[in-house]
Amino acid sequence: MGLTYMKEFRDPGLAEQLVTAIDQECTRPLRIMEVCGTHTMAIFRHGIRNVLPDAITLLSGPGCPVCVTAQTDIDAFVALSRQPGVIVTTFGDLMKVPGSGTTLARQKGAGADVRMVYSVFDAVTIARQHPQKQVVFCAVGFETTIPTIAAAVLMAKDQGVDNFCIYSANKLTPPALAALMSTDGISIDGFILPGHVSVITGVDAYRGVFDTHRVPSVITGFEPIDILHAILSLVRQNRSGVPALENAYPRAVRESGNPKARQVMHQVFDVCDAAWRGIGRIENSGMALKPEFSRFDAGLRFDLHLSDVDEPRGCACGEILMGLKTPKACPLYKKSCTPMTPVGPCMVSSEGACAAYYNYG
Amino acid sequence: MTPDDTVLLDHGAGGRASHAMFSKMILPLFHNDALARQDDGAVYPVPAGRMAFSTDSYVVDPIFFCGGNIGDLAVNGTVNDIAMCGADPLYISVGLIIEEGLPLKDLQTVLQTMADAAARAGVKIVTGDTKVVPRGKADKLFINTSGVGMLFEGVDVSGSRARPGDKIILSGTMADHGIAILTAREGLTFEGDLKTDSAPLNHMVKAVLSSGCEVHVLRDPTRGGVGTTLNEIAGQSGVGMTVFEKDLPVKKQVNGVCELLGFDPLYIANEGKLIAIVPEQHAVQVLDIIRADEFGRDAAIIGEVTDQSVGKVFLQTAIGGRRLVDMLTGEQLPRIC
Numbered sequence: 231m232g233l234t235y236m237k238e239f240r241d242p243g244l245a246e247q248l249v250t251a252i253d254q255e256c257t258r259p260l261r262i263m264e265v266c267g268t269h270t271m272a273i274f275r276h277g278i279r280n281v282l283p284d285a286i287t288l289l290s291g292p293g294c295p296v297c298v299t300a301q302t303d304i305d306a307f308v309a310l311s312r313q314p315g316v317i318v319t320t321f322g323d324l325m326k327v328p329g330s331g332t333t334l335a336r337q338k339g340a341g342a343d344v345r346m347v348y349s350v351f352d353a354v355t356i357a358r359q360h361p362q363k364q365v366v367f368c369a370v371g372f373e374t375t376i377p378t379i380a381a382a383v384l385m386a387k388d389q390g391v392d393n394f395c396i397y398s399a400n401k402l403t404p405p406a407l408a409a410l411m412s413t414d415g416i417s418i419d420g421f422i423l424p425g426h427v428s429v430i431t432g433v434d435a436y437r438g439v440f441d442t443h444r445v446p447s448v449i450t451g452f453e454p455i456d457i458l459h460a461i462l463s464l465v466r467q468n469r470s471g472v473p474a475l476e477n478a479y480p481r482a483v484r485e486s487g488n489p490k491a492r493q494v495m496h497q498v499f500d501v502c503d504a505a506w507r508g509i510g511r512i513e514n515s516g517m518a519l520k521p522e523f524s525r526f527d528a529g530l531r532f533d534l535h536l537s538d539v540d541e542p543r544g545c546a547c548g549e550i551l552m553g554l555k556t557p558k559a560c561p562l563y564k565k566s567c568t569p570m571t572p573v574g575p576c577m578v579s580s581e582g583a584c585a586a587y588y589n590y591g
Numbered sequence: 592m593t594p595d596d597t598v599l600l601d602h603g604a605g606g607r608a609s610h611a612m613f614s615k616m617i618l619p620l621f622h623n624d625a626l627a628r629q630d631d632g633a634v635y636p637v638p639a640g641r642m643a644f645s646t647d648s649y650v651v652d653p654i655f656f657c658g659g660n661i662g663d664l665a666v667n668g669t670v671n672d673i674a675m676c677g678a679d680p681l682y683i684s685v686g687l688i689i690e691e692g693l694p695l696k697d698l699q700t701v702l703q704t705m706a707d708a709a710a711r712a713g714v715k716i717v718t719g720d721t722k723v724v725p726r727g728k729a730d731k732l733f734i735n736t737s738g739v740g741m742l743f744e745g746v747d748v749s750g751s752r753a754r755p756g757d758k759i760i761l762s763g764t765m766a767d768h769g770i771a772i773l774t775a776r777e778g779l780t781f782e783g784d785l786k787t788d789s790a791p792l793n794h795m796v797k798a799v800l801s802s803g804c805e806v807h808v809l810r811d812p813t814r815g816g817v818g819t820t821l822n823e824i825a826g827q828s829g830v831g832m833t834v835f836e837k838d839l840p841v842k843k844q845v846n847g848v849c850e851l852l853g854f855d856p857l858y859i860a861n862e863g864k865l866i867a868i869v870p871e872q873h874a875v876q877v878l879d880i881i882r883a884d885e886f887g888r889d890a891a892i893i894g895e896v897t898d899q900s901v902g903k904v905f906l907q908t909a910i911g912g913r914r915l916v917d918m919l920t921g922e923q924l925p926r927i928c
């Protein structure tokens with residue numbers, strides 16, 4: 231694996247120039263939403279909020295996969311971990327998200343076989359190593375991870391790893407943006423669009439939402455200079471009154487994205503409706519296994535008996551994800567809800583807005 | 592011993608097999624008078640003064656990783672804990688809990704590494720214990736080490752002694768150990784070598800404390816990393832701290848892996864680094880002494896102690912922003928040491 235550490239994208243001199251320009255050119259209060267959880271984290275880690283003028287409010291959008299996973303889906307993961315002979319595999323952050331009753335982490339403490347993996351392929355490997363067990367992967371991802379999950383399903387099919395299956399709670403970004411913009415009471419002056427997701431979707435995927443709502447939008451990367459650049463661009467678009475859909479991350483994102491990855495994704499999954507935590511059902515925003523892959527569907531393989539459940543009272547995750555509130559406006563924030571005792575998923579995921587506010591102050 | 596021999600329950604039963612293992616494998620490696628007496632405990636002379644006493648258990652998974660194994664980790668860990676009290680470590684005990692079936696050659700390698708680590712630190716392994724548990728009741732090998740050392744005269748270091756105006760020195764790059772374990776465990780392969788930094792720091796500490804420079808705090812930022820350790824000190828001392836991102840030493844490779852996996856190097860474990868908090872007027876001299884040590888070449892002054900925001904640590908980011916560095920909550924990487 232190759233690694234490059236890009237010093238020029240953290241250059242203090244360049245950062246200062248950008249901040250000065252933002253300061254001078256921002257002439258009215260602006261509400262800017264970073265859609266992606268990785269951006270939220272980068273903004274906090276680099277202390278970007280407090281170098282910006284007060285007129286700019288940064289809001290965290292529905293782009294942290296763990297945060298938008300519906301409580302019913304978490305309950306399904308927990309129910310799977312209770313099945314005899316089942317190994318549940320998951321990304322780390324998901325372990326501590328409370329469902330309506332308990333968490334995967336607590337299930338693990340109580341003896342369930344729940345394992346943290348870094349890649350879905352690790353789950354396939356575990357399945358191969360334990361042929362007498364059923365290995366379920368909790369698939370919680372956006373366009374960035376879905377192609378890999380699809381590839382793992384194809385691999386399991388080709389190699390006859392029949393004891394592997396997934397529970398798909400995967401989600402698509404552009405439909406969520408469209409749903410967000412159509413919600414009453416939403417006021418957003420600009421979007422910082424996700425870098426990684428756009429590598430797959432390309433710029434084209436946002437064209438529909440942009441044409442309908444005409445909100446200034448910039449796709450950008452995750453380094454501080456990338457983010458400051460995007461903010462300056464959004465300030466300028468607002469000032470000129472000419473909104474644009476801009477790709478400020480051309481070093482990674484192409485107009486048409488990565489068609490090959492999308493092809494793998496659509497080979498295995500069909501688009502379906504999906505429930506987003508705190509937001510509700512959004513049309514065509516999910517990914518379900520196609521009928522020819524249904525034998526890899528954990529929801530069909532096991533009898534789960536799940537019912538729709540109410541979300542925790544007082545948790546404002548939904549409003550936060552839609553940019554209606556900031557974590558500090560949630561009555562539970564830092565009181566009954568902390569990273570040690572999370573009430574909602576936004577306090578669990580390292581990319582969640584509440585956790586970022588809490589950890590990086 | 593043939594290459595395929597493994598540890599059996601018999602080896603921990605106290606009978607002939609235990610005896611043979613001790614006299615053939617352990618004694619020759621750790622050889623010293625106190626151990627050779629084979630009594631129930633070690634008897635050794637001590638000079639007059641104050642002693643420091645520390646213990647730690649090692650359950651790292653995997654037991655072998657790039658740049659070391661559980662053996663040197665266990666010796667260096669206790670050596671460093673004693674050194675951080677402002678003491679000169681002298682004697683160490685070793686408790687081995689072995690899972691039945693561990694290849695004898697693996698055990699041999701670990702023991703050899705422990706002997707080498709003890710020699711390098713200049714401490715003696717004077718007493719120990721071996722237990723073997725049935726397969727599945729432990730994971731390969733767990734090690735407990737305890738140790739004692741004599742305090743340097745007139746030295747008073749404590750996590751509660753940081754004072755506003757003090758400088759914070761870190762003895763080298765952050766996060767090397769945690770990332771080495773993670774990559775070994777997950778079978779991740781990256782360019783360049785990601786080695787543990789496990790090392791004895793007692794010689795460095797001795798050089799600093801015998802220089803006449805005043806030192807308020809010494810701590811090794813192991814689990815929880817530099818971020819958590821600084822928070823602990825800020826809380827204990829009732830002070831605030833500011834750390835400068837541009838001055839934080841991190842290896843390029845380690846930083847790359849952290850970026851890729853979404854980890855913050857401030858919270859990743861180190862096993863061969865110390866934090867020294869010293870009055871401003873002694874900071875440069877202490878830094879020079881640390882840099883002269885073979886394990887302190889990348890040392891840097893990373894921040895300062897303030898009287899603002901008591902109990903909190905802030906980071907001045909490279910681009911001029913400011914953010915909180917909170918305590919790590921929960922386990923970022925389990926079984927790292």
Ligand code: SF4
Binds near residue numbers: 557563567572
């Ligand atoms: S602070 Fe906790 S309860 Fe409030 S919105 Fe965030 S996660 Fe939900």
